[in-house]
Amino acid sequence: MTPAxxxxxxxxxxxxxxxxxxxxxxxxxxxxxxxxxxxxxxxDPQIAAKLGALIDPGGWAGYLTIAAQVTAAAGLLGCGxxxxxxxxxEFGDGTITGLFAIPVSRPTIAAAKLLVYLxxxxxxxxxxxxxxxxxxxxxxxxxxxxxxxxxxxxxxxxAVLTGVIAMPVAWAATIGRSILAGIAVAVGILVLSQIxxxxxxxxxxxxxxxxxxxxxxxxxxxxxxxxxxxxxASAGLAMLSWRRLQLN
Numbered sequence: 120m121t122p123a124x125x126x127x128x129x130x131x132x133x134x135x136x137x138x139x140x141x142x143x144x145x146x147x148x149x150x151x152x153x154x155x156x157x158x159x160x161x162x163d164p165q166i167a168a169k170l171g172a173l174i175d176p177g178g179w180a181g182y183l184t185i186a187a188q189v190t191a192a193a194g195l196l197g198c199g200x201x202x203x204x205x206x207x208x209e210f211g212d213g214t215i216t217g218l219f220a221i222p223v224s225r226p227t228i229a230a231a232k233l234l235v236y237l238x239x240x241x242x243x244x245x246x247x248x249x250x251x252x253x254x255x256x257x258x259x260x261x262x263x264x265x266x267x268x269x270x271x272x273x274x275x276x277x278a279v280l281t282g283v284i285a286m287p288v289a290w291a292a293t294i295g296r297s298i299l300a301g302i303a304v305a306v307g308i309l310v311l312s313q314i315x316x317x318x319x320x321x322x323x324x325x326x327x328x329x330x331x332x333x334x335x336x337x338x339x340x341x342x343x344x345x346x347x348x349x350x351x352a353s354a355g356l357a358m359l360s361w362r363r364l365q366l367n
Contacts, residue, residue: 120231123230124231126231145246148190153255153258156255182255201236202236203302205236205292206301226359230358232289237282237283240282273332276333286354287356312324316330325349
């Protein structure tokens, strides 16, 4: 397992796609939220109506509410791109053939990819939270109130869970043998999550629960356990697909 972990970590660290996605997620989400803060200072009633959370309750609470909404959407797509790249690039680059010749089993390689992805996800979630804090302070939100600290924890947990529920992308990229297949599934998950939320069933839909939990206190924390079957099934299917993988 160790050689596979080291190899996948090097691939991720040197890959252009993961590095670009990390920068876009961390800086992009922070800049979007910060630009909304600036928009509230224009005094335009139409803009104020569109940025309700930043006006009421406003401050750090509104800022983090907006950040959670942006993270839920952008995070799912960004994590889907990274997962698709990690699993699909082997087919696109033709390196999958060489993996059949090495002594490390293919399920072990798949497990190493998932573990490295989770490590990247934790790093990216922490970096995003730090960036949001820096930009919030820089744009004049002032000291962080004590009652906002739980929202900071929710933001970090949301970022992690958003990346976790994207794990079906790994199986899709393997089955479809392409990066685009995985990205298509990521987009599909995002669309289904929005539909479930609009229909009022979001707190019972595993892919919608993390975002609704982070935004609303009405969603119990126990509903987050709905994510567990998705993670276990996705990891199991991805590893099973790699074990049964054959060269055409």
